[in-house]
Amino acid sequence: MSQSGEILKDEFWDDDDIESVEPDDCGKRLKGLLIRVAISLFFIGCCTGAIIFSFINGETGTQHETHRDASKNFSIFIDQYSKKEGLYILTYKLPDDAEDDQEPAVEEFDSFWIQSDTNKTLVHRITQNVTIYAFPTHSYWYDTTNGIKCTFDRSTTYTTYINSLGMTSLVRNHQEYEQTHQGDKVYVYQGNPNEVLLSNVNQTAFLVTAYADAVTGALLAWDTYFTADDHSSDMVYKASYEYSSMTPAKPDPSWFTTPEQCSPN
Ligand SMILES: *[C@@H]1O[C@H](CO)[C@@H](O)[C@H](O)[C@H]1NC(C)=O
Ligand SMILES: *[C@@H]1O[C@H](CO)[C@@H](O)[C@H](O)[C@H]1NC(C)=O
Ligand SMILES: *[C@@H]1O[C@H](CO)[C@@H](O)[C@H](O)[C@H]1NC(C)=O
Ligand SMILES: *[C@@H]1O[C@H](CO)[C@@H](O)[C@H](O)[C@H]1NC(C)=O
Numbered sequence: 001m002s003q004s005g006e007i008l009k010d011e012f013w014d015d016d017d018i019e020s021v022e023p024d025d026c027g028k029r030l031k032g033l034l035i036r037v038a039i040s041l042f043f044i045g046c047c048t049g050a051i052i053f054s055f056i057n058g059e060t061g062t063q064h065e066t067h068r069d070a071s072k073n074f075s076i077f078i079d080q081y082s083k084k085e086g087l088y089i090l091t092y093k094l095p096d097d098a099e100d101d102q103e104p105a106v107e108e109f110d111s112f113w114i115q116s117d118t119n120k121t122l123v124h125r126i127t128q129n130v131t132i133y134a135f136p137t138h139s140y141w142y143d144t145t146n147g148i149k150c151t152f153d154r155s156t157t158y159t160t161y162i163n164s165l166g167m168t169s170l171v172r173n174h175q176e177y178e179q180t181h182q183g184d185k186v187y188v189y190q191g192n193p194n195e196v197l198l199s200n201v202n203q204t205a206f207l208v209t210a211y212a213d214a215v216t217g218a219l220l221a222w223d224t225y226f227t228a229d230d231h232s233s234d235m236v237y238k239a240s241y242e243y244s245s246m247t248p249a250k251p252d253p254s255w256f257t258t259p260e261q262c263s264p265n
Contacts, residue, residue: 065216065247065248066078066079066248067216069217070187070213070217074217076165076170076219078115078117078218078248079116079117079118080115080219080246081113082112082114082243082245082247083112083114085244085245086112086242086245087108087241088108088110088111088125088128088239088240089106089107089108089240089241090106090107090108090236090238091105091236091239092104092105092106092107092235093228109127109128110128111124111125111241111243112125112243113125113219113241113246114255114256116250116251116256119256120135120158121136122134122161123256127200129143130145130199133258134156134158135157136157136159138153139161140262141199142258142259142261148261150261150262152262164196164198164199165196165222165224166191166192166193166196166205167191168192170190170210171190172187172189172190184213184214184244186211186214186220187212188209188210188212189209190208190210191210193205193206193208196208198224200239201224203226203227205227206227207223210222216247217248219243220242220243220244221241221244223238224238225238226238226239
């Protein structure tokens with residue numbers, strides 16, 4: 001909008017040769033002016049159209065984004081969601097006899113995170129095959145490893161699941177901005193590795209690092225680092241979740257509907 005505003009302003013006021021008008025030039029100038037006005041109106045029309053278009057096509061839920069100052073007291077307990085572009089990345093430990101230039105094995109899978117802290121509900125795609133639907137008093141584990149299986153779990157809730165990620169209390173140690181590899185400005189926080197009890201990696205965590213978007217305060221990513229309890233080659237060194245399009249807003253309630261295989265509903 002401001003762009004068309006500037007076009008108008010420039011067209012009208014930057015004509016500093018207006019004083020030297022010759023009478024027979026007037027018709028020509030008027031015509032030129034009218035053309036410019038027409039062009040300006042055309043741009044205003046385009047702009048309005050684009051805004052209306054973006055309203056019609058906007059994702060539901062994005063209209064009430066809540067931005068937070070994540071420089072001091074970043075918390076995971078907010079309403080936020082990332083339905084697409086999320087990643088789950090496993091980095092394996094290098095074997096003890098690795099060559100100097102050997103790269104660690106890395107696996108990458110799609111993931112999503114849909115959280116309503118207001119309603120204490122969370123849907124998290126944990127691995128390629130396992131998604132948790134967590135509620136205030138119970139949860140469902142939706143597993144597609146060997147056909148579809150959905151398991152009711154009374155002992156895991158929204159709160160206990162998030163606790164098990166080690167991010168209930170996050171402490172900021174670094175004073176400067178740091179960059180994630182996507183190039184977003186973030187604040188780096190450290191979680192509590194002693195709380196970590198993941199369903200997907202059965203090893204002891206020694207560090208949890210969380211990244212808060214410096215602009216919106218949303219949770220952009222976190223890394224969990226593990227000690228290797230033995231020397232076998234399938235030991236995980238780092239498990240990461242990355243949600244570069246995490247939106248700090250209320251998710252659509254329909255996104256928490258459990259699949260039909262999950263009962264009792
Ligand atoms: C951070 O602290 C401020 C003021 O103490 C408070 O208003 C805000 O809700 C807190 N934010 C989070 C995410 O806890
Ligand atoms: C909480 O759940 C209710 C019922 O499904 C829904 O109407 C409401 O929008 C939800 N609020 C948030 C913040 O998710
Ligand atoms: C996920 O499921 C696929 C297909 O059933 C299987 O090949 C793969 O090994 C499973 N992955 C894990 C980590 O269980
Ligand atoms: C985790 O590993 C330990 C020892 O390796 C084993 O005793 C335990 O049963 C495992 N737990 C799960 C949930 O796989």
